Every structure is written in structure tokens, then in C-alpha cells.
Amino acid sequence: MVLEQYQRDFISFAIANGVLSFGDYTLKSGRKSPYFFNAGKFSSGASLSKLGQYYAAAISARSAEINSFDVVFGPAYKGIPLCAATVIAIANGEGRDVQYAFNRKEAKDHGEGGSIVGAALQGKRILVVDDVITAGTAIRESMDIIREAGATLAGVVVAIDRQEKGRGENSAQSAIQEIEQQYGAPVVAVVTLGNVVEYLKEQNNESVAAMEEYRREYGVN
């Protein structure tokens, strides 16, 4: 697996910000993981600005799959700064003025009202950005919003794909693979678990063995 330079930079940036850490973690799924990714720690102007640039880099690197999009949509709440940072990075880096929108978790019944803030979605191709996909609930909710608005899904971008099997007895697929299949649109991650392992190998990092073992146990093919 070839590690692109933006992916190498993103992993080292995530480690430096304490977003990606290695140790013994128990996940919501109950799985014991040798690593943890907490995007909430990108919590300053400079780190959010860089994060937007990594999303923009991933979108550009995978443009053949994503094809074209008109609006970047961020599901509340954590998707909100992400969609804003991503369109700013696209405007500054590529000179392309892309629209953005996000939802309110609770619809507002005064003022302009409604539950979508930002660009109108109707008839447009929507790229959804979020930090992570776990069970896929947030993305399915976004899909409902997109369909109700008469728009179509161009793709989804997340920071990391853990590439692990779902928790169902016979689940051989990850939540990301299920979403790709269900909606017929690509889900692109800035980095995958495979990329992280590759990076750690390059660095002769001591966590490689534990990461590979985790991947053997829970990884998808």
C-alpha cells in the first residue's frame, strides 16, 4: 500500500496533536484497541485550518471516485466545523468556491426557520464530511436529509477508516463498506488503519505488532 505524502503528514499531525494515540483502549464496541482517534482534539484555529487542508487533499486525490459535487455538508455537530474548514481549504488552495451546509439537530421555528443552514441542497450533488463513521447512523441521517431535499450523494469523506468488521455475528463488512454498497457512493478516508500501520512501520514504531494483531482479529479483507 502506497502512503501518499498528505497521509504521512496527516498521521504525524494527528499524533502531534494527541488526536491519534497508542496504548490500551476499550472502545464503545467493547473491543480492546491498541490505538484511539479523537478528532475533538483538533481544537485550535491553526489545527482546524490544517485539518481542512487534509480533507481537501483527500478529496482531490480521490476526485476520480467522488466525481463532482456542489455542496459540502457537515452533519451536526462535529461535521459543522469540518464542512466549513474544508470549503475554506478548497477556496484557498484551488481557488474553487464550493458551497457548504449543515443541519440543526433541533429544527428552529422562528426567524428563517428550518433545520438546514447554508446552501440550498435541492437538485445538487452533496459531499458529506464527518470525523468518523462508527455504526453509520449519522451518515444515514444525512442521507435522509439529502433525499428529502431532492439532492444526490456524491460521496462521504471522513478522517480515518478503522477498516474493522461490524459487530453483527456474520458481519464481514465494515460500516463504511455497508454504506458504500447501500448508497452506491464512495466513502473516502484521509487515512485508513492500513495507512497508519504503514506509517508506523516506516518509523520502526513499537506499536506495529499490536496494531497488526488487532487488524488480524477485527480487520476486514
Ligand SMILES: O=P(O)(O)OC[C@H]1O[C@H](OP(=O)(O)OP(=O)(O)O)[C@H](O)[C@@H]1O
Ligand atoms: O456512525 P455513527 O455510529 O453515527 O457514529 C459516528 C458519528 O457519531 C459522532 O457524532 P454524534 O452523533 O455523537 O454527534 P456530535 O457530532 O454532536 O458529537 C461522530 O461525530 C459521527 O457523526
